[in-house]
Amino acid sequence: MPTDATPAHPRKRKHRRLALALAAVVVVVAVLTGLIASGVLWPTRVLAGRYAVRGVDVSVYQGTIDWTVLGNENLDFAILKSTEGSGSQDSQFAANWEGARDTDLVVGAYHFMSFESPGETQAQNVIDTVPAEAGTLPVTVDLEYYGDFFDNPPSRETVRGILDPLLDALEEHYGVPPMIYTTQKAYDRYVRDNYPDNPIWIRSIAAEPNLPDGRDWTFWQYSSRDRLPGYDGEEEFIDMNVFSGTHDDLRSLTQ
Structure with missing residues (x-):
C-alpha cells in the first residue's frame, strides 16, 4: 500500500546515531569537568x-581558622604558609601557628621562594618569622613557577644561586635539612638528581607522583579543591596532602 513517509537512508541514520553519541560524550565530559571544578x-x-x-x-x-574544628577532620599534620621572598610574611601565620600547635597535629611552615631576591635574605625572613620549636616539621621551601615565570622560567643556574644558600642557611639555623615543595615540571628542571638530603613534597593533582629520577616522595599534595569545616577565608577550598609513611615515621621527621 503506498505511503507518503520515506524511510531514512541508512547512512543518514548512522550519522544521526553518531551525532547523538558525540553529544552524549560532550554532556558527560561537561558534567565531570563541572564536578571536578566544584571539588x-x-x-x-x-x-x-x-x-x-x-x-x-x-x-x-x-582566613581565620578554628583549629579545634579543622584538627578534628581526621588530619595528622598541617603545614602553614609563613613567608614569601625577602620581606613578606603571611598575616595569619602567627595565629595559625599558635592555634595548630594547640592541637594534636604535627605542624610545619612553608616559605614561598622568590626568583627575584637573594637566598640569604629570604632565609633571614624565614628565621625571623618561624619559631625553631621541637616537635615541628622541617621548614619547607616552596619552589614553583609564578606570574611571568610560567612562560619564561628562570635558568637552572639562576635558581640554584638562590635556592642553595637559602637551604643552607635554613639547615644551619633549624638543625635539619629543609623540605622542598615543588611541581613536577619545576622538579624536573631544578631539583632532579640533586638535594638528596631534602625531603620532597610534590604536587600532582592528576595522578600519583612518579619522580623522573626514581626518587621517593615524602609528602604528596593530591588535591587543591577539597572543602573542610573550620575556616572562613576568601578561598573556599583547601589543599590536601598525604605522607608516605606511618604516624611514627611522621613524628620521627620532626625536629
Whole structure:
C-alpha cells in the first residue's frame, strides 16, 4: 500500500546515531569537568586514600581558622604558609601557628621562594618569622613557577644561586635539612638528581607522583579543591596532602 513517509537512508541514520553519541560524550565530559571544578570529584582521591597519614596546607586565603574544628577532620599534620621572598610574611601565620600547635597535629611552615631576591635574605625572613620549636616539621621551601615565570622560567643556574644558600642557611639555623615543595615540571628542571638530603613534597593533582629520577616522595599534595569545616577565608577550598609513611615515621621527621 503506498505511503507518503520515506524511510531514512541508512547512512543518514548512522550519522544521526553518531551525532547523538558525540553529544552524549560532550554532556558527560561537561558534567565531570563541572564536578571536578566544584571539588565534588577529584581524580587522585582514590589513589591518595591508600595512605593513612594525611594533612592540609593553609595560608591567609583560608582566613581565620578554628583549629579545634579543622584538627578534628581526621588530619595528622598541617603545614602553614609563613613567608614569601625577602620581606613578606603571611598575616595569619602567627595565629595559625599558635592555634595548630594547640592541637594534636604535627605542624610545619612553608616559605614561598622568590626568583627575584637573594637566598640569604629570604632565609633571614624565614628565621625571623618561624619559631625553631621541637616537635615541628622541617621548614619547607616552596619552589614553583609564578606570574611571568610560567612562560619564561628562570635558568637552572639562576635558581640554584638562590635556592642553595637559602637551604643552607635554613639547615644551619633549624638543625635539619629543609623540605622542598615543588611541581613536577619545576622538579624536573631544578631539583632532579640533586638535594638528596631534602625531603620532597610534590604536587600532582592528576595522578600519583612518579619522580623522573626514581626518587621517593615524602609528602604528596593530591588535591587543591577539597572543602573542610573550620575556616572562613576568601578561598573556599583547601589543599590536601598525604605522607608516605606511618604516624611514627611522621613524628620521627620532626625536629
